[in-house]
Amino acid sequence: MTSLAAKALGDSGPFSEGIDGFKSRPGQLKMAEAVEDAIGSCGTLVSEAGTGVGKTFAYLVPALLSGEKVIVSTGTRHLQDQLFLKDLPVVSGMFKQKPKAALLKGRANYLCKHRLSKAQYSPHLSSPESQTQLAKVARWAERTVSGDISELSAVPEDDPIWAQVTSNIDVCADHEAEEFEGCFVLQARKKAQEADLVVVNHHLFCADLALKEEGFGEILPTAAAFIFDEAHQLPEVASAFFGKRLASRQIVELSRDIIAAQLTEAPDEAGLRLLAEDLERAVRDFRLAMGIEKRRAAWLDIANTPEICDAFPNIQACYAELERALDKSSERGRALETCHKRVVRQMALLENFDDDKEDEFITWFETYATGFSLNLTPLDVSGPFARAMAGLPAAWVFTSATLTVNGTFDHFRRSLGISKEADQCIADSPFDYMRNAMLFAPPNMPQPNSFDYSNAVLELALPIINASRGRCFMLFTSHRALNEAADYFENKLDFPIYVQGKGSKTELLENFRQAGNGVLLGTSSFWEGVDVRGEALSCVIIDKLPFGSPGDPVTKARIQALERNGRNPFMDYQIPQAITQLKQGVGRLIRDETDNGVLVLCDPRLTEKAYGSLFLNSLPRMHRTRLIEKVETFFKRQREQSTEA
Numbered sequence: 001m002t003s004l005a006a007k008a009l010g011d012s013g014p015f016s017e018g019i020d021g022f023k024s025r026p027g028q029l030k031m032a033e034a035v036e037d038a039i040g041s042c043g044t045l046v047s048e049a050g051t052g053v054g055k056t057f058a059y060l061v062p063a064l065l066s067g068e069k070v071i072v073s074t075g076t077r078h079l080q081d082q083l084f085l086k087d088l089p090v091v092s093g094m095f096k097q098k099p100k101a102a103l104l105k106g107r108a109n110y111l112c113k114h115r116l117s118k119a120q121y122s123p124h125l126s127s128p129e130s131q132t133q134l135a136k137v138a139r140w141a142e143r144t145v146s147g148d149i150s151e152l153s154a155v156p157e158d159d160p161i162w163a164q165v166t167s168n169i170d171v172c173a174d175h176e177a178e179e180f181e182g183c184f185v186l187q188a189r190k191k192a193q194e195a196d197l198v199v200v201n202h203h204l205f206c207a208d209l210a211l212k213e214e215g216f217g218e219i220l221p222t223a224a225a226f227i228f229d230e231a232h233q234l235p236e237v238a239s240a241f242f243g244k245r246l247a248s249r250q251i252v253e254l255s256r257d258i259i260a261a262q263l264t265e266a267p268d269e270a271g272l273r274l275l276a277e278d279l280e281r282a283v284r285d286f287r288l289a290m291g292i293e294k295r296r297a298a299w300l301d302i303a304n305t306p307e308i309c310d311a312f313p314n315i316q317a318c319y320a321e322l323e324r325a326l327d328k329s330s331e332r333g334r335a336l337e338t339c340h341k342r343v344v345r346q347m348a349l350l351e352n353f354d355d356d357k358e359d360e361f362i363t364w365f366e367t368y369a370t371g372f373s374l375n376l377t378p379l380d381v382s383g384p385f386a387r388a389m390a391g392l393p394a395a396w397v398f399t400s401a402t403l404t405v406n407g408t409f410d411h412f413r414r415s416l417g418i419s420k421e422a423d424q425c426i427a428d429s430p431f432d433y434m435r436n437a438m439l440f441a442p443p444n445m446p447q448p449n450s451f452d453y454s455n456a457v458l459e460l461a462l463p464i465i466n467a468s469r470g471r472c473f474m475l476f477t478s479h480r481a482l483n484e485a486a487d488y489f490e491n492k493l494d495f496p497i498y499v500q501g502k503g504s505k506t507e508l509l510e511n512f513r514q515a516g517n518g519v520l521l522g523t524s525s526f527w528e529g530v531d532v533r534g535e536a537l538s539c540v541i542i543d544k545l546p547f548g549s550p551g552d553p554v555t556k557a558r559i560q561a562l563e564r565n566g567r568n569p570f571m572d573y574q575i576p577q578a579i580t581q582l583k584q585g586v587g588r589l590i591r592d593e594t595d596n597g598v599l600v601l602c603d604p605r606l607t608e609k610a611y612g613s614l615f616l617n618s619l620p621r622m623h624r625t626r627l628i629e630k631v632e633t634f635f636k637r638q639r640e641q642s643t644e645a
Contacts, residue, residue, distance in 0.1 A: 003032065003033040003036045003037070003062070004036065004062075004065050005032035005033065005035065005036045005058075005061045005062035005065055006029045006032050006033050006036075008061050008065065008094070009024060009025075009028055009029055009032055009057060009058070009061055010024050010029065011024045014094040015057070015061075015094055018093070018094055019090070019094075025052075025053060025054055025430050026430070027049065027050065027053040027054075027427030027428055027429070027430060028049075028053050028054040028055070028057060028058045028427065029058075030425060030427050031047055031049055031053065031055060031058040031059070031399070031425055031427045032057075032058040032059075032061055032062055034047060034423060034425040035047070035058060035059045035062045035063070035227070035397055036062035036065070036066070037423070038225075038395045038396075038397050038423060039062060039063065039066045039068060039070070039224070039225045039395045039397075040066070040395075041395070042224070042393065042394060042395050043395060043396075043422075043423055044389075044395070044396045044397075044398075044418060044419065044421075044422040044423065045395075045396070045397045045398070045399075045422065045423045045424070045425060046231075046398050046399075046403060046409045046412065046413065046418065046422050046423070046424050046425070047397065047398070047399040047403075047424070047425040047426070047427065048399070048400065048401065048402070048403040048404050048409070048425075048426050048427070049399055049400070049401060049427045050401055050427060050428050050429030050430075050431075050620065051401055051429045051431060051587050051590060051591065052429045052430050052431045052590075052591075052592070052593065053427045053428075053429060053430065055229070055399055055401075055427070056083065056087045056229070057087070057091060058427070059072070059227050059229070059397060059399060060072070060087065060088065060091045060197075061091060063197060063225065063227060064091065064092065064095060064099050064196070064197060066224070066225065068223070068224035068225055069195075069196060069197075069198075069221065069222070069223045069224050069225075070196070070197050070198075070223055070224065070225045070226075070227060071197075071198045071200060071205075071220060071221075071223040071225070071226050071227070072197065072198070072199050072200070072227045072228075072229065073199075073200045073201060073202050073204075073205045073226065073227070073228045073229070074199065074200075074201050074202070074229045074230060075201065075202055075229065075230030075233045075529070076201060076230075076529065077105060077109065077150070077201055078529070079201075079229070079230065079529065080103065080105065080199055080200070080201045081103075081150060083199050083229070084101065084103045084199045088101055088197070088199070099196040099197055100194065100195045100196045100197075101195055101196065101197045101198070101199065102188070102191040102192045102194070102195035102197075102198050102199070103148075103188070103198075103199050104188050104189065104191075104192040104198055104199070104200050104204065104220070105148065105188070105200070105201065105204060106201075106203055106204045106207065107166070107167035107168070107169065107185045108162075108166050108167065108168070109148060109149055109150070109166070110146075110147045110148060110149070110166060110167045110184040110185045110188065111137070111140075111141055111144065111147040111149060111165060111166060111167075111184055112165060112166055112167040112168070112183075112184075112185075113141065113182060113183075113184075115164065115165050115166070115167070115168065116134075116137060116138065116141055116165040118260070119134060119161075119164045119165050120134055120138065122164070122256075122260070124256055125161070125164060130160075130161060133155055133159055133161040134161060134165075136152065136154050136155050137152065137155060137161065137165055140152045140154075144184075146184060146187075146188070147184025147185075147187070147188075148184075148188075149162060149166060156504075163249070163253075167183075167184070167185045192220070192221050193221045195221075198220070198221065198223070200220065202228070202230075202233055202234055202237040202238075203237055203240075203241070204220070205220065205226075205228075206234075206237050206238045206240070206241035206242070207241050208220045209238070209241065209242075209384070209385070209388040210241040210242050210384075222392075223394055224394055224395065225394055225395035225396075225397065226392070226394055226395070226396050226397070227397040227399070228396075228397065228398045228399065229399055229400070230400050230528075230529075231398035231399055231400045231403060231412070232400040232402050232403055232412065232580050232584075233400075234398070234416060235381060235412075235415040235416060238381040238384075238385055238416070239377050239378055239381050239554075240377070242378045242381050242384045242385075243361065243362075243375065243376045243377040243378050244349050244352070244375070244376045245373055245374070245375045245376070246346060246349045246350065246373065246374045247371065247372070247373040247374075248283050248286075248287060248371040248372050248373070249371055250346070251279065251280075251283050251315075251346065252280055252283060254279075254339065254342050254343065254346065255276040255277070255279045255280040255283075256276070256280075257335070257338075257339055257342075258272060258273075258275075258276040258322070258326070258336075258339045259272075259273050259276050259277070260335070261333065261335035261336045261338075261339055262276070262329075262336070264333070264335065265329075265332050265333030265334075265335055265336050266329050266332045266333070266336060269325075269329055271325065272322075272325055272326070272329060275318065275321050275322050275325055276322065278318050278321075279315070279318040279319070279322060282311070282314050282315045282318045283315065285311050285314065286308075286311040286312065286314070286315055286372070287367070287370065287371065287372050288307075288311075289305075289307035289308050289310065289311035289312075290302060290307075290308070290365065290367050290372055291367065293367070294367055294368060294369065295365075295366070295367045296364070296365075296366045296367075296552065296553065297364060297365065297553055298362075298363070298364050298553040298556070298557070299353055299363040299364055299365055299374070299553075300363070302365070303353070312353070315350070316347070316350060319343060319346065319347045319350065320347070322343050323340070323343050323344060323347060326339060326340035326343055327340060349374075349376075350374070352376055353374060360378065360379065361376040361377060361378055361379065362375075362376070362377045362378075362379060362553060362554050362557040362558075363375070363376055364377070364553035364554065364557075377554050379557060379558060379561050380558075380561070381415070381416070381417075382414060382415060382416055382417030383417060385416045385417050386416070386417030386418070389417070389418075396418075398412070398416075398418070401583070401584075401587055402580050402583040402584055402587070403580075404426065404618065405575075405576045405579045405580065405614070405618055406579070406614045406617050406618055407617065407618070409424055411572075411576035411580075429590075429620060430593065431590050431592075431593055431595070431620075432593070433590065433620040433621060433622040434621060434622055434623060436590060436595060436596045436597070437589060437590055437596070437597055437598070437599060437620070437622040437623070438597075438598045438599070438622060438623045438624070438625060438630070438631065438634050439598075439599045439601065439619070439622050439623070439624045439625070440464075440598055440599065440600045440601070440624075440625055440626075440628070440630075440631050441601055441606055441607050441624065441625075441626055442460055442600070442602060442626065442628065443626045445457075445460070445602060445603070445604040446604075447604065447605075448544050448545075448603055448604075448605065454481050454484050454485075454543075455488075456602075457481075457543045457602045458484070458485055458488045458489070460600075460602060461474060461485075461541050461600070461602075462489075462492060462493075463628065463632075464539065464541065464598070464600060464628070464631060465493060465495070465519055465539070465541075466493075467631060467632045467635045467636075468538050468539040468598065468635050469495070469517055469635070469639075470493075470495030470496070470515075470517035470518055470519050471516070471517055471518070471535060471536055471537055471538040471539060472518075472519045472520070472537070472538070472539040472540070472541060473520050473522065473526065473530075473532075473537060473539070473540045473541070473588055474519065474520070474521050474522075474540075474541045474543070475522055475523070475526060475527055475540065475541070475542045475543070475585050475588075476521070476522070476523050476543050476544075477523070477524075477543060477544045477545075477546050477547075478523065479523055481543055481544075482499070482500060482521050482522070482523050485521050486499045486521055489519065489521075493519060495515075495517050495518060495519050496511070496512075496515045496517065496518040496519070497518070497519050497520075497521065498511055498512050498518055498519070498520045498521070499520075499521045500520075500521060500522040500523055500525065500526060505525060505526070508520060509530065509532065512532065512536065512537075513532060513536050515536075516535070516536050517536075518536070526588075527546070527581060527584045527585040527588070528584035528585070528587070528588075530588055531591055532588070532591065533591045533592045533595060534592070534594075534595065535596075537588070537589070537591075537595075537597065538595075538596060538597045538598070538635070538638065539589075539597055539598050539599075539600065539635075540585065540586065540588050540589045540597065540598075540599050540600070541600040541602065542582070542585050542586075542599075542600065542601050542602065542603075543602050543603070544602070544603045545578050545582060545601075545603045545605055545606065545615065546578050546581040546582055546585070547574055547577075547578045548574065548577055548578070550574075555574075558573060559573065559574070571611075575611055575614060578615075579614060579615055579618045582615060582618075582619075583618060583619065586599055586619055586620070590620075596638050598631055598634055598635070599622070600631075607626075
C-alpha cells in the first residue's frame with residue numbers, strides 16, 4: 001500500500017498540483033516511505049540520497065504528516081536558516097492545517113541584553129571600531145523580536161563584538177529566574193517546546209547530548225522522532241561536544257569579568273584585580289612557551305619541555321589563588337559568585353592535562369597568532385552516542401548524499417554506534433551522469449608526495465580550464481597548494497579568478513555565479529554545502545584524494561587506537577573518511593538535471609593503487625577517460641549544444 005507521504009509527493013498529490021515544475025521522483029518516494037515507516041515504528045533508518053533526489057521534502061513530508069513532535073537537525077546554521085525560512089514554508093503550505101514550527105540555535109547565536117548593557121561601558125571596548133559596531137547592535141536590539149544575530153547583516157558573523165554581547169554559558173547560566181525576562185534564548189526554547197517541528201543544528205543537538213551524558217538539564221524538547229540531514233558531519237561534531245575545550249580567549253574574558261565584578265561589587269578588594277591581572281599575564285606567558293608558530297599537535301609533544309613545565313604550573317597557581325580569594329568574596333555579589341564558578345570549572349578542565357587519559361581522550365593543543373586552545377577529544381564517540389540514542393526512545397533518521405562507502409553504511413554506523421539492525425535506504429540520484437558527465441583520470445602523473453606534484457597538477461589544469469572556458473572549481477586538500485595555484489594562474493588565465501580567503505564565502509560564490517566564466521580556488525569549506533547550477537560551473541578539478549593528515553593529533557591517536565585493537569586503520573578509518581570527503585567534492589559538479597560537466601581527479605593513486613577502486617565504486621557512474629582529447633571534445637560538444645539552444 002502506498003504511504004501517505006508517497007501519495008502527497010506523487011504525480012497526483014498536492015505538491016504536483018500546487019508547485020510549478022514539481023515532478024514525482026522515484027528516489028524521493030522511496031525515501032519518504034522509509035522515513036514514514038521509521039517514524040511509525042519508532043525505528044532507526046540510515047538513508048543515502050543522491051544529488052537531486054529531494055531528500056528535504058522526503059523527510060519533511062512524513063515528519064509533518066506523522067502528527068508527532070519531530071526535531072530536524074542540519075549541518076550548519078546557514079542550512080538551518082535555509083530549511084526553516086525556505087523549504088519548510090513550501091512544504092507546510094501544502095497542508096490544510098499549518099503545523100507549528102520553531103527555529104532553535106545555540107545560545108551564542110542570540111543577543112544577551114544584560115551583556116550588551118555591560119559591554120557599552122566596558123573599557124576593553126572603547127576603540128572607535130568597537131563603539132561603531134556596538135552602536136549598530138544597540139539600535140538593532142531595540143527592534144529585534146527573536147534576538148537572532150543572523151538578522152543583523154551590517155555586523156559580520158565573525159566580528160569580535162558578538163563574543164561580548166551574545167548569550168554565554170559561563171555568564172548566563174547562573175542568572176536568577178527574574179533576570180530571564182526578555183531573554184531571547186529562553187523565548188526561543190519556549191517556542192521550541194510548543195512547536196510540532198523544531199529545526200536545530202548538529203552543534204546544538206550534540207551539545208545537549210553531552211549535557212545529558214553528564215547528568216545535567218536538557219535544552220531540546222522531547223520528541224517522537226529525530227531526523228539528521230547532512231548526517232555525515234555528525235561523528236566529527238559529536239567528538240567536539242563529548243570532549244572539552246579551553247581557549248585563551250575564555251581565560252582572558254574571565255580575568256576581565258573578575259576585574260569588572262570587583263570594581264562594582266567589592267571595590268575595597270583591590271587584591272582580586274591584581275590576581276586577575278596575574279592570570280592574564282600567565283596566559284600570555286603560556287602562549288609564548290608554546291612556540292611562536294601556529295601549530296596543532298598532541299599535548300605530550302610539548303608537555304615536558306622546560307618552557308611548559310614552568311608556564312603551565314604558573315597558570316594553575318594563578319587559578320588556585322583566584323579560587324581561594326573568590327571563595328571568600330563571592331557572597332558579596334552575583335557577578336563574583338558566577339566568576340567563582342567559572343574559575344572552578346576551568347581549573348577542573350586544566351587538571352585533565354596533568355593526567356594520562358590517552359585510553360579515553362586525546363589531549364592536544366592548537367596555537368594561533370596570539371592565542372591557543374587546549375582540547376580533550378574522545379577517541380571514539382560511538383559509545384556515548386549509542387547511550388544517548390538508547391536514553392531517548394524515538395525514531396532516529398540519518399540522511400546525507402554521502403553516507404555509504406563502496407555501497408555499504410558500515411563505516412557510518414560504526415562511527416555512531418548505530419545497530420546493524422537499523423533499516424537502510426539508498427535513493428540514487430535521478431540525474432543522468434552517464435550522459436551528462438565525464439571523469440578524467442590523467443595518465444603519467446607523479447606521486448602526490450613528490451616535489452613536482454603541485455606543478456604537474458597546475459600544468460594539467462591550465463588547458464582544461466581553457467577548454468571549459470573558465471566555469472571551474474579547483475578544489476585543494478591544503479592551503480599551501482591553493483596559494484601556489486593562485487600565484488601560478490594569476491598571469492596565465494583570461495578568466496576571473498576567485499580565491500578562498502579573499503572575500504567571504506557568500507561573496508565569492510555570488511561573484512562566481514554572476515561572472516559566468518570564473519575560476520574558483522578553494523579548500524575544505526568549498527568541498528560541501530555549495531550549490532552552483534547551470535553553465536557557470538562545468539568543471540571540477542580535485543588535486544588529491546582527501547586523506548586526513550596522519551600527523552594531526554586526533555587522526556594519529558585514532559590510528560594508534562585501531563592498531564592496538566588489531567584493526568587496519570587505513571582500510572577501516574582513513575579510506576572511508578577520504579571517500580566521504582571526495583564524494584562531497586564530486587557532488588559540486590552536477591546540481592540539476594540539465595547540468596553537464598567534467599570531473600578531473602588528478603591523483604594517480606586512483607588508478608594505480610588497489611584501493612582506488614573503492615573510491616571509484618563510491619562515485620556516481622559516469623564515462624571515464626585517460627585522454628585529455630576526450631575532455632576537449634566534451635566541452636566542444638557542450639558549446640555546440642549551447643549555441644543551438
